[in-house]
Amino acid sequence: MAFADYSVLAAKRKTDRRWGQFARDRVALASLVALLVLGLAALLAPLITPGDPSRIDLQSTGLSPSLSHPLGTDLLGRDLLRRALHGGRVSLAVSVTSAAAAALLGMTLGLVAGYRGGWLDAAVTRLVDAALAMPAFFVLVALQALLGPGVGSVILMVSLVGWMVVARVVRALTLSLKEREYVLAARALGCSETRILLNHLAPNLAGQAGVLFALGVADALLLESALSFLGMGVPPAEPSWGNMLSDAQAAILTGAWWVAAFPGALILGTALAINLVGDGLQEALNPDV
Numbered sequence: 001m002a003f004a005d006y007s008v009l010a011a012k013r014k015t016d017r018r019w020g021q022f023a024r025d026r027v028a029l030a031s032l033v034a035l036l037v038l039g040l041a042a043l044l045a046p047l048i049t050p051g052d053p054s055r056i057d058l059q060s061t062g063l064s065p066s067l068s069h070p071l072g073t074d075l076l077g078r079d080l081l082r083r084a085l086h087g088g089r090v091s092l093a094v095s096v097t098s099a100a101a102a103a104l105l106g107m108t109l110g111l112v113a114g115y116r117g118g119w120l121d122a123a124v125t126r127l128v129d130a131a132l133a134m135p136a137f138f139v140l141v142a143l144q145a146l147l148g149p150g151v152g153s154v155i156l157m158v159s160l161v162g163w164m165v166v167a168r169v170v171r172a173l174t175l176s177l178k179e180r181e182y183v184l185a186a187r188a189l190g191c192s193e194t195r196i197l198l199n200h201l202a203p204n205l206a207g208q209a210g211v212l213f214a215l216g217v218a219d220a221l222l223l224e225s226a227l228s229f230l231g232m233g234v235p236p237a238e239p240s241w242g243n244m245l246s247d248a249q250a251a252i253l254t255g256a257w258w259v260a261a262f263p264g265a266l267i268l269g270t271a272l273a274i275n276l277v278g279d280g281l282q283e284a285l286n287p288d289v
Helices: 003-023 026-043 080-116 118-133 136-147 151-160 163-177 181-188 193-229 241-253 258-285
Strands: none
Touching (some): 026 080, 080 118, 136 193, 181 193, 193 258
């Protein structure tokens, strides 16, 4: 068996063992199942609740939860269940996409900087320190002024403020992993830097990157909701959980508590479930890679 094949096989066996440990964590597993159910419901929103989620019905304004409207309606007569499911498609898609982009950027920079060292490592480290020193909210406001409204802009904004932690953690792990025997052996056999990074280091960092990605999704969900609530995120014409909370400000004054309660519960419950999954992954993976 080739040395590279042995390294990949060893990483695969370690991953299988860790997934078995994760499956024994009932809280994390239940959270994962809840997230999958919610994601499937959002994906099938046009079939579950057909119709335009932004359709205004002035004869059904401010209705409390009932059989005809399980989550009630808002002050414009829009069905909240329909808006919640369609809005979940937007909020979850933005969160997952921006977290994936941030994880990919952070892992690439952290991996290369930690392995190469020298001026490249110093430059990436200083860039991460400078980015973390700036308040994320003000960075988002500045980016929103430059990029303008839109779902694509929100994804870019959230990903640009979320990659630094990933880069810092991956760099620290790479500094440790590059001194391991299998990396030294690969280097002695004449393997290129690209092959070492992709075949030996990246597979052993994939688990920790997955944890950071999971936690990044929760952060991205909260950021997207906050931006949309403030009118700087997803355009108001397109339903999202943050936009639903923004629309609920006036409803609270009329006593229509359900207009804010259900989207708020979806945001907090989803973020909590994602964090519980991330904690379960962290315990299963063991931080000492």
